[in-house]
Amino acid sequence: MAEVVIVGDSGAAGTLVAEAIVSLIEERPDAVLGLATGSTPLPVYEALAARSQGLDLSRVRGFALDEYVGLPAGHPESYRSVITREVVEPLGLVPERIQVPNGAAETIQHAGADYEAAIQAAGGVDLQILGIGTDGHIGFNEPGSSFASLTRVKTLTEQTRRDNARFFDSIDDVPMHCITQGLGTILRARHLVLLAFGAGKAAAIAAALEGPLSANLPGSAVQLHPRATVVLDEAAASELQHADYYRYAYANKPAWQGI
Ligand code: F6R
Numbered sequence: 001m002a003e004v005v006i007v008g009d010s011g012a013a014g015t016l017v018a019e020a021i022v023s024l025i026e027e028r029p030d031a032v033l034g035l036a037t038g039s040t041p042l043p044v045y046e047a048l049a050a051r052s053q054g055l056d057l058s059r060v061r062g063f064a065l066d067e068y069v070g071l072p073a074g075h076p077e078s079y080r081s082v083i084t085r086e087v088v089e090p091l092g093l094v095p096e097r098i099q100v101p102n103g104a105a106e107t108i109q110h111a112g113a114d115y116e117a118a119i120q121a122a123g124g125v126d127l128q129i130l131g132i133g134t135d136g137h138i139g140f141n142e143p144g145s146s147f148a149s150l151t152r153v154k155t156l157t158e159q160t161r162r163d164n165a166r167f168f169d170s171i172d173d174v175p176m177h178c179i180t181q182g183l184g185t186i187l188r189a190r191h192l193v194l195l196a197f198g199a200g201k202a203a204a205i206a207a208a209l210e211g212p213l214s215a216n217l218p219g220s221a222v223q224l225h226p227r228a229t230v231v232l233d234e235a236a237a238s239e240l241q242h243a244d245y246y247r248y249a250y251a252n253k254p255a256w257q258g259i
Contacts, residue, residue, distance in 0.1 A: 004243075005259060021048055025056075033126065035065065037064065052091055060097065063099050066179065067100050067103040068175040069178055070175050102179070124188055133163065135159045140180035141182065152182060187224060197233045197235065
């Protein structure tokens with residue numbers, strides 16, 4: 001079972017996770033981070049940027065979770081652009097050390113295998129940051145994704161395209177396809193940190209953490225991981241059956257354990 005930590009707000013979650021990342025980098029200066037995009041991880045990146053003075057980030061490596069297929073190079077909503085704008089630049093990471101799946105149509109046939117090889121060559125991901133979609137997806141592994149899946153092209157659900165239309169002029173501009181790390185890829189990371197905020201995520205979180213393991217709810221894959229931490233605000237935790245137990249367990253956890 002994942003460790004569930006319920007905090008006051010997304011800012012507190014960002015600080016908590018940023019501290020865990022700082023500890024990791026202090027211990028392993030060339031740590032490999034798995035980077036999610038979307039709104040959820042922003043407080044983590046902001047807290048990390050605020051905390052980064054005096055921290056040597058020059059050797060940190062990173063792999064984005066996913067990318068849209070077919071957006072023109074340099075499109076502001078491509079995840080390459082988003083990762084550059086929201087993570088690489090504010091943190092002063094070395095751009096060549098941060099990889100994003102290649103969503104260009106010409107190379108898409110082997111882009112998944114190339115990405116898997118690159119992650120393996122880096123020695124795997126140390127800490128994978130995750131958000132969750134309202135349909136339960138992690139990465140862009142939509143309902144029905146195999147728990148053994150590796151990086152590959154997927155078709156986005158209408159619901160995900162609707163959810164992400166806020167970043168584009170209209171839903172028609174949201175690409176139909178994406179390339180995403182698979183659930184099998186994500187499960188290989190050494191530590192998973194899944195975040196969720198707001199009542200809109202409560203049902204997906206309850207199903208992922210307390211429902212049955214099911215490809216129908218890809219987020220339930222975190223139940224299979226030996227070291228998964230789930231950081232939620234009260235609203236996202238509001239449908240959890242065992243919320244009181246998670247609070248009790250975390251309150252009584254020795255401080256030295258961190259998350
Ligand atoms: C993004 C990603 C997605 C998002 C999810 C939630 O790289 O992999 O799984 O984490 O769609 O998106 P937000 O955080 O915008 O609610």
